[in-house]
Amino acid sequence: xxxxxxxxxxxxxxxxxxxxxxxxxxxxxxxxxxxxxxxxxxxxxxxxxxxxxxxxxxxxxxxxxxxxxxxxxxxxxxxxxxxxxxxxxxxxxxxxxxxxxxxxxxxxxxxxxxxxxxxxxxxxxxxxxxxxxxxxxxxxxxxxxxxxxxxxxxxxxxxxxxx
Amino acid sequence: xxxxxxxxxxxxxxxxxxxxxxxxxxxxxxxxxxxxxxxxxxxxxxxxxxxxxxxxxxxxxxxxxxxxxxxxxxxxxxxxxxxxxxxxxxxxxxxxxxxxxxxxxxxxxxxxxxxxxxxxxxxxxxxxxxxxxxxxxxxxxxxxxxxxxxxxxxxxxxxxxxxxxxxxxxxxxxxxxxxxxxxxxxxxxxxxxxxxxxxxxxxxxxxxxxxxxxxxxxxxxxxxxxxxxxxxxxxxxxxxxxxxxxxxxxxxxxxxxxxxxxxxxxxxxxxxxxxxxxxxxxxxxxxxxxxxxxxxxxxxxxxxxxxxxxxxxxxxxxxxxxxxxxxxxxxxxxxxxxxxxxxxxxxxxxxxxxxxxxxxxxxxxxxxxxxxxxxxxxxxxxxxxxxxxxxxxxxxxxxxxxxxxxxxxxxxxxxxxxxxxxxxxxxxxxxxxxxxxxxxxxxxxxxxxxxxxxxxxxxxxxxxxxxxxxxxxxxxxxxxxxxxxxxxxxxxxxxxxxxxxxxxxxxxxxxxxxxxxxxxxxxxxxxxxxxxxxxxxxxxxxxxxxxxxxxxxxxxxxxxxxxxxxxxxxxxxxxxxxxxxxxxxxxxxxxxxxxxxxxxxxxxxxxxxxxxxxxxxxxxxxxxxxxxxxxxxxxxxxxxxxxxxxxxxxxxxxxx
Numbered sequence: 001x002x003x004x005x006x007x008x009x010x011x012x013x014x015x016x017x018x019x020x021x022x023x024x025x026x027x028x029x030x031x032x033x034x035x036x037x038x039x040x041x042x043x044x045x046x047x048x049x050x051x052x053x054x055x056x057x058x059x060x061x062x063x064x065x066x067x068x069x070x071x072x073x074x075x076x077x078x079x080x081x082x083x084x085x086x087x088x089x090x091x092x093x094x095x096x097x098x099x100x101x102x103x104x105x106x107x108x109x110x111x112x113x114x115x116x117x118x119x120x121x122x123x124x125x126x127x128x129x130x131x132x133x134x135x136x137x138x139x140x141x142x143x144x145x146x147x148x149x150x151x152x153x154x155x156x157x158x159x160x161x162x163x
Numbered sequence: 164x165x166x167x168x169x170x171x172x173x174x175x176x177x178x179x180x181x182x183x184x185x186x187x188x189x190x191x192x193x194x195x196x197x198x199x200x201x202x203x204x205x206x207x208x209x210x211x212x213x214x215x216x217x218x219x220x221x222x223x224x225x226x227x228x229x230x231x232x233x234x235x236x237x238x239x240x241x242x243x244x245x246x247x248x249x250x251x252x253x254x255x256x257x258x259x260x261x262x263x264x265x266x267x268x269x270x271x272x273x274x275x276x277x278x279x280x281x282x283x284x285x286x287x288x289x290x291x292x293x294x295x296x297x298x299x300x301x302x303x304x305x306x307x308x309x310x311x312x313x314x315x316x317x318x319x320x321x322x323x324x325x326x327x328x329x330x331x332x333x334x335x336x337x338x339x340x341x342x343x344x345x346x347x348x349x350x351x352x353x354x355x356x357x358x359x360x361x362x363x364x365x366x367x368x369x370x371x372x373x374x375x376x377x378x379x380x381x382x383x384x385x386x387x388x389x390x391x392x393x394x395x396x397x398x399x400x401x402x403x404x405x406x407x408x409x410x411x412x413x414x415x416x417x418x419x420x421x422x423x424x425x426x427x428x429x430x431x432x433x434x435x436x437x438x439x440x441x442x443x444x445x446x447x448x449x450x451x452x453x454x455x456x457x458x459x460x461x462x463x464x465x466x467x468x469x470x471x472x473x474x475x476x477x478x479x480x481x482x483x484x485x486x487x488x489x490x491x492x493x494x495x496x497x498x499x500x501x502x503x504x505x506x507x508x509x510x511x512x513x514x515x516x517x518x519x520x521x522x523x524x525x526x527x528x529x530x531x532x533x534x535x536x537x538x539x540x541x542x543x544x545x546x547x548x549x550x551x552x553x554x555x556x557x558x559x560x561x562x563x564x565x566x567x568x569x570x571x572x573x574x575x576x577x578x579x580x581x582x583x584x585x586x587x588x589x590x591x592x593x594x595x596x597x598x599x600x601x602x603x604x605x606x607x608x609x610x611x612x613x614x615x616x617x618x619x620x621x622x623x624x625x626x627x628x629x630x631x632x633x634x635x636x637x638x639x640x641x642x643x644x645x646x647x648x649x650x651x652x653x654x655x656x657x658x659x660x661x662x663x664x665x666x667x668x669x670x671x672x673x674x675x676x677x678x679x680x681x682x683x684x685x686x687x688x689x690x691x692x693x694x695x696x697x698x699x700x701x702x703x704x705x706x707x708x709x710x711x712x713x714x715x716x717x718x719x720x721x722x723x724x725x726x727x728x729x730x731x732x733x734x735x736x737x738x739x740x741x742x743x744x745x746x747x748x749x750x751x752x753x754x755x756x757x758x759x760x761x762x763x764x765x766x767x768x769x770x771x772x773x774x775x776x777x778x779x780x781x782x783x784x785x786x787x788x789x790x791x792x793x794x795x796x797x798x799x800x801x802x803x804x805x806x807x808x809x810x811x812x813x814x815x816x817x818x819x
Contacts, residue, residue: 099314104316111413112377115504123571127724
């Protein structure tokens with residue numbers, strides 16, 4: 001019985017290790033290993049995805065983050081009406097991420113022309129950075145825009161592995 | 164002061180101009196940029212617990228603290244991270260976004276006036292486009308292009324279609340092919356046309372199947388009597404080619420125009436890759452329906468990645484004219500060109516084709532296709548280009564796709580994205596024998612309106628406003644000479660050789676003994692926004708001069724969400740030649756041709772102030788010592804009035 005338990009543990013650890021190491025290996029090639037691993041590990045699809053699949057998971061994270069940021073932007077109109085102009089620009093930028101960048105990236109990565117996926121992913125980071133800049137240093141969205149830029153960098157690194 | 168501390172030695176051709184921040188790409192990155200996922204169990208049991216412990220540690224580490232990249236508050240990554248990213252970002256041509264960089268940190272919003280100014284007047288541009296199978300048939304030039312009818316980004320690709328009598332004045336036609344079969348359900352991608360002996364046309368194109376496998380399909384005009392070739396029929400037996408063994412399902416696209424072999428068969432080539440080696444597969448056919456794959460490859464080059472839009476064609480060694488794709492013989496060299504997926508650069512090499520086994524070898528393997536130092540059609544923004552033989556005028560025409568260098572927000576807001584460069588004739592440079600020469604098609608001249616001619620001597624450190632009225636649509640042809648006294652003085656001076664590179668030497672404001680000098684286009688009168696196009700003559704080894712031709716878009720716009728690189732390369736200048744340049748300015752695109760088209764640079768620029776009436780033209784000489792003489796002519800350029808589809812528009816164009 002004890003032997004079985006030990007064998008099972010070894011097998012579990014072996015399986016754990018092999019699953020993690022695909023994500024780990026991929027994430028090592030990105031600018032933010034920790035962020036990369038935490039995003040992919042936390043997603044149920046991560047354990048069985050190939051590189052293309054991992055890229056798509058991260059594009060999904062970009063989508064989720066953009067949606068969350070837009071919600072926050074919308075809530076800020078009431079709370080901080082003096083920021084309307086900047087919020088308008090941010091809203092436009094983040095809608096681009098959702099309507100243009102994400103669909104482009106999903107289509108391109110799935111169809112094997114990853115460079116257009118790279119374009120979409122890079123642009124997500126650009127749009128976030130521009131939005132942040134609108135507030136001239138006093139942004140209420142800093143942690144969200146910084147996140148987007150970081151996720152964009154990591155995603156881009158993985159997309160480039162598909163080229 | 165004269166620059167002597169540029170980072171790289173001068174080579175005959177520019178180093179990869181990707182690195183606007185001066186860092187080199189990590190050579191290791193080129194070989195391990197793409198890892199295969201490691202599947203399967205790690206069988207080593209004694210190391211298991213150690214690894215498990217390590218993994219547990221990583222997984223529980225706070226993911227939001229990044230050890231590798233510091234993102235500054237202005238959005239740029241620090242130098243340290245850039246080195247780490249070397250295998251990633253540096254390989255990609257335009258993608259070094261530097262936000263709210265050097266010149267201002269003012270937040271910026273595009274307004275509709277600025278955006279609508281960007282639309283070009285005489286370049287082909289629908290909402291979104293790439294390059295397909297251009298051809299000339301029954302009096303019309305046809306352009307089939309990759310089109311997204313739904314968005315100003317890549318996606319949902321179908322075949323757009325337009326026709327012209329002169330490659331300049333186009334009328335849009337209805338879509339030629341849509342994604343209506345299982346074998347192209349996910350995209351009707353790039354293809355090429357071949358003329359058969361009986362004058363009929365076959366089109367081979369890549370379809371992305373319903374399972375996203377890349378296959379080649381056959382299509383032909385429904386009615387060969389229709390000069391407009393409006394309707395196309397897909398061969399019911401499609402696909403005619405599927406990825407062969409050893410080739411991945413997403414690495415098989417962009418079949419070329421076919422050429423006749425000496426055995427009387429048709430031969431095509433299709434780009435692909437095996438691991439990181441870019442390759443071109445070869446197939447023979449007699450009917451375009453069944454194919455025989457050759458065991459040999461047309462060519463392959465390690466570490467170049469996927470070869471897209473491969474093009475293969477003959478050029479005459481002696482005559483300045485185009486050749487039909489099937490021409491071969493002792494007076495002919497063959498060009499192999501590929502669009503490099505990794506770097507978004509179109510590279511080509513000159514070499515010899517061996518018909519007996521369908522292989523090709525480059526004249527100079529050190530600048531083989533796709534190597535970063537190999538020749539490029541264009542040293543700026545120019546991709547997915549293709550040539551076709553224009554049997555109407557006996558010329559080979561090269562046509563490139565020019566993407567945007569702005570944010571997708573702006574593209575969405577302005578409603579369109581990307582355009583075609585002006586078509587260029589392409590021939591071998593019979594004087595150097597080592598490069599191609601490209602030149603805007605003659606028909607561009609039909610757009611010329613009024614002109615002004617100038618002859619002037621410009622001393623060191625001068626700037627001259629060239630008053631031509633409106634300056635957003637121009638054709639400029641210029642000849643420059645450095646005054647002999649200036650040259651003698653500098654050559655006599657025993658100073659060291661100068662190291663220079665367009666990309667790394669700081670742009671047009673950095674002054675050398677013999678340059679930079681040229682024009683500043685789309686310039687605001689305050690020069691707060693401007694796009695200089697210039698020569699820089701550097702003193703090389705043995706008192707030889709090396710001439711560089713550059714476009715500096717680093718100060719083209721206040722906007723902080725556009726890419727503003729400095730592009731360019733050295734350009735061969737033969738004994739006795741004056742320095743010549745031609746510049747086509749059309750709103751947000753600037754196309755520059757040095758030494759008759761030996762070095763070409765296409766740039767996209769998005770000024771915010773130097774637009775409409777505020778866009779001006781300047782001549783400048785930033786050299787420290789040299790006086791130059793400039794003799795040039797500037798034409799106003801008319802719009803090409805590219806029309807949406809209507810029967811009257813077609814009739815009107817057919818009468819021209």
